[in-house]
Amino acid sequence: MCFSSLLHLFFLSQQNSIVSTIWMFALILIIFYFFIIRPQIKKQKIEKKFQENLKIGNYIVTNSGIHGKIVKIINVFFIIETISGKIKLEKNTISRDLTQLRYNSENENTINCKNDKKEKK
Numbered sequence: 001m002c003f004s005s006l007l008h009l010f011f012l013s014q015q016n017s018i019v020s021t022i023w024m025f026a027l028i029l030i031i032f033y034f035f036i037i038r039p040q041i042k043k044q045k046i047e048k049k050f051q052e053n054l055k056i057g058n059y060i061v062t063n064s065g066i067h068g069k070i071v072k073i074i075n076v077f078f079i080i081e082t083i084s085g086k087i088k089l090e091k092n093t094i095s096r097d098l099t100q101l102r103y104n105s106e107n108e109n110t111i112n113c114k115n116d117k118k119e120k121k
Helices: 003-052 094-103 110-120
Strands: 058-059 067-074 078-083 083-092
Touching: 003 094, 058 094
Parallel strands: none
Antiparallel strands: 058 067, 067 078, 078 083
């Protein structure tokens, strides 16, 4: 009788370890979703909305650090004017974070940027 009760306890402990392992994986997946996946999806939506709302005349900064003014919009491309000339770029190369850092939020500072360039000349 003692042996059968030990076997019974052994199988119960194995079942508990499997259940606890499943709960641990579920907890890790939930943590990944709320701390990594969900914020990234939210950031991508904001970035896409920013890129869709850009219009001709806005000053922008690309991910690689190129500063320019949007001259023309063609489907998924922008033609921007820089100091060295015009460049054709895809919309997804525009950085919302860098643009807002340099040119204030939502390009409200475009007039001041024009004045800054005139004062330097």
